Amino acid sequence: MGVRLLLREETLTARIVGEIDHHTARAVREEIDSAAQKVKPLRLCLDFTEVPFMDSSGVGLILGRYRLMQMWQGRVILCGLSPQVEKLVEISGLNRLVTMERRENDESHE
Amino acid sequence: MKAMNEMSVSFLSVSANESFARAVVAAFASQLDPTIDQLADLKTAVSEAVTNAIVHGYRETLGTVYITAKLYETGKIVVRVRDKGVGIPDVEKAMEPLFTTGGEERAGLGFAVMQSFCDKVAVRSALGKGTTVTLHKSLLRRGREHE
Numbered sequence: 001m002g003v004r005l006l007l008r009e010e011t012l013t014a015r016i017v018g019e020i021d022h023h024t025a026r027a028v029r030e031e032i033d034s035a036a037q038k039v040k041p042l043r044l045c046l047d048f049t050e051v052p053f054m055d056s057s058g059v060g061l062i063l064g065r066y067r068l069m070q071m072w073q074g075r076v077i078l079c080g081l082s083p084q085v086e087k088l089v090e091i092s093g094l095n096r097l098v099t100m101e102r103r104e105n106d107e108s109h110e
Numbered sequence: 111m112k113a114m115n116e117m118s119v120s121f122l123s124v125s126a127n128e129s130f131a132r133a134v135v136a137a138f139a140s141q142l143d144p145t146i147d148q149l150a151d152l153k154t155a156v157s158e159a160v161t162n163a164i165v166h167g168y169r170e171t172l173g174t175v176y177i178t179a180k181l182y183e184t185g186k187i188v189v190r191v192r193d194k195g196v197g198i199p200d201v202e203k204a205m206e207p208l209f210t211t212g213g214e215e216r217a218g219l220g221f222a223v224m225q226s227f228c229d230k231v232a233v234r235s236a237l238g239k240g241t242t243v244t245l246h247k248s249l250l251r252r253g254r255e256h257e
Contacts, residue, residue: 023125055154055158088223
C-alpha cells in the first residue's frame with residue numbers, strides 16, 4: 001500500500017497503489033493531505049490505476065479530499081477507474097462533485 | 111434448500127483482517143465459477159459488513175467476527191457476518207444512506223453498497239448482544255441459466 005505523488009503545472013497527482021479499505025485508507029489520506037496542504041494545488045488528481053479493490057472507505061477518502069480542495073476552490077479529478085471503483089463512485093453520487101476519467105486502455109481493447 | 115458446501119471462519123476484530131475476510135469468502139465463492147464482476151461485488155459487500163462489525167459492533171474493544179458462507183446448487187451464495195458487539199439501536203435508520211456514527215471519514219454508505227452489490231441483505235440486531243448481516247447473491251453466469 002502506498003501513494004506516489006507528482007506535482008506538475010498546478011496539478012497534484014496522487015497515484016494510489018493497493019487495495020483501499022478502512023484499514024488502509026488512513027495512511028493514504030494522511031500522505032495525500034500533507035502534500036496537498038503544503039502545495040494547495042488547483043487540481044488534485046486521484047489516480048486509481050493501481051487500485052485493484054476499494055470499498056466505501058474509498059468513497060470517504062474521495063469525499064474528504066473534495067472537502068479539503070474546496071478550502072482553496074480546488075478541483076478533484078479521478079482517473080484510472082476500474083469498473084468496480086466507477087460503480088461505487090456512481091452509487092455514492094460523488095460523480096456530481098468530481099471529474100471522472102476512465103482507464104485509458106479500457107476502450108482501446110474492445 | 112440444502113447447501114452443497116459450507117464454510118465458517120472466525121477472526122479477531124482488527125482492521126488488518128478486512129482484506130483477509132473478503133479474500134477468504136471470494137476464494138470459497140470461486141467454486142461456483144462466478145464472473146470477475148460478480149466476485150468483485152461480493153468482496154465489496156463482505157468488506158462493508160466486516161468493517162461495520164469491527165468499527166461499529168466492537169468499537170474501541172476487541173472481539174471476534176464470525177463468518178459462515180453456504181453455496182447452493184442454484185448458484186447462490188449466502189454469507190453471514192456476525193459480531194457479538196454493541197448491536198444497532200435502530201436498524202432501519204442505520205441502513206439509510208449517508209447515516210453514520212463512524213466519524214473519521216466514514217461515508218455512511220456501507221448498507222447502501224451491500225444492497226446495491228447483493229440481491230438481498232438482511233440485518234438482525236439486539237442491543238448489547240450483537241449484529242448479524244446476511245448477504246444473498248446469485249453467482250449464476252448469464253446464459254447458463256437454462257442448462
